[in-house]
Amino acid sequence: MKLHKIIAKALGYELIKRRKHPTSNSHLINLINHNDIDVVLDVGANNGQFGLMLRNEGYDGDIHSFEPVSKTFKNLSHACHNDPKWFPNKTAMGSVIGEETVHITESSDLSSFLNPNDFGKEKYKKIKVSQTEKVKVGTIDDYLVTRIPDFKKRNILLKMDTQGYDLKVFEGASSVIQHIDCILSEVSLIPIYSGMPHYLDSLRKYEENGFNVTGIYPISRKSDLSVIEMDCFMVNTKTNK
Numbered sequence: 632m633k634l635h636k637i638i639a640k641a642l643g644y645e646l647i648k649r650r651k652h653p654t655s656n657s658h659l660i661n662l663i664n665h666n667d668i669d670v671v672l673d674v675g676a677n678n679g680q681f682g683l684m685l686r687n688e689g690y691d692g693d694i695h696s697f698e699p700v701s702k703t704f705k706n707l708s709h710a711c712h713n714d715p716k717w718f719p720n721k722t723a724m725g726s727v728i729g730e731e732t733v734h735i736t737e738s739s740d741l742s743s744f745l746n747p748n749d750f751g752k753e754k755y756k757k758i759k760v761s762q763t764e765k766v767k768v769g770t771i772d773d774y775l776v777t778r779i780p781d782f783k784k785r786n787i788l789l790k791m792d793t794q795g796y797d798l799k800v801f802e803g804a805s806s807v808i809q810h811i812d813c814i815l816s817e818v819s820l821i822p823i824y825s826g827m828p829h830y831l832d833s834l835r836k837y838e839e840n841g842f843n844v845t846g847i848y849p850i851s852r853k854s855d856l857s858v859i860e861m862d863c864f865m866v867n868t869k870t871n872k
Contacts (some may be wrong), residue, residue: 655848655862659815660688662845662864668692668788668814670779672771674724674800675792676739677703679710682717695778698743699723699766703739723726724793725768728803734760743794743824751823754851758823770803775810783810790815795827798836808840814865817850821859834863841869 662668669692675683677694685694694717698704702787706723711717723731723744735742739759747758771789775782789804789811791797797816803810814837818830834844842865850860 639678644808649831653846655846656688656712656844657683658848658864660690662813662866663690663788665790667786667863667864668783668812670695670759670782670785670787672774672787672789673697674790675794675796676707676719677708679719680715681790681792683710684750686714686717694718695774697722697724697769699733699768700735700742700764701738702784703742710803713848719775720769722767722769722770722772723796724791724803725796726770726798726799727768728770728773729768730765732763732770735762737761741794743796745795745824745826754823754853771800771811771860772804772806775804775807780808785810787811788813788815795819795822798828798833801836801840804864809867812867812870813845814867816863816865817860819860820864821853821857823859837863837865841867 645711668824671685671692671694673694673696674699677683677698682694682696695706695716696711697720697723698707704719708719712721723733725731730822732745733742734746741755741758753756779785787810791800791814793800816833818833819827820830844863845866846864848862849858850862
């Protein structure tokens with residue numbers, strides 16, 4: 632074993648090649664570069680963590696972030712206020728345009744349109760609902776047509792992290808899905824909210840619309856190491872380019 636790997640192991644780390652054995656972030660950047668992505672739709676932006684990570688990794692294209700909760704949206708707006716190519720939107724995304732009530736949890740990244748189930752409450756202490764807020768809901772179909780009129784000429788990645796609502800977001804992109812090159816969806820193998828779709832139903836829906844998996848990365852696990860949530864990266868095999 633080479634010296635640098637010995638040192639890394641002694642410190643509790645493992646050195647890997649980003650392209651051969653990429654981490655989740657490295658795979659994302661590889662996917663963005665390979666598909667010449669120049670528009671990222673950041674659905675479920677929370678405080679702007681995903682956008683900041685993209686910028687730190689060197690992505691310099693457009694970012695359109697969506698966060699409906701008032702307090703959290705202020706944090707998102709602060710995160711991107713000096714970035715002319717990062718556009719914050721105080722709205723949720725779903726299958727139809729309208730309004731919904733979001734359950735705001737003690738940890739803002741766990742807020743959802745769905746209620747936490749018993750397992751979710753046991754696993755995540757800060758998933759407790761502290762208040763609710765009625766928020767606007769839009770669709771990807773409407774947003775691309777009205778806000779990015781040249782979207783058919785762009786290379787688009789749709790990132791969804793909506794705590795059990797990703798399929799609704801995807802359904803709201805039905806008329807433009809052939810123009811979306813890649814998706815990133817947080818998929819739950821063990822549901823933490825009531826009414827979440829089964830992960831096989833989610834994957835089946837994506838595959839039926841022409842998306843193939845390029846990478847799957849666990850996000851959280853139970854104490855027995857079984858996976859609770861994973862990030863699923865997919866590429867569109869039917870993209871209309």
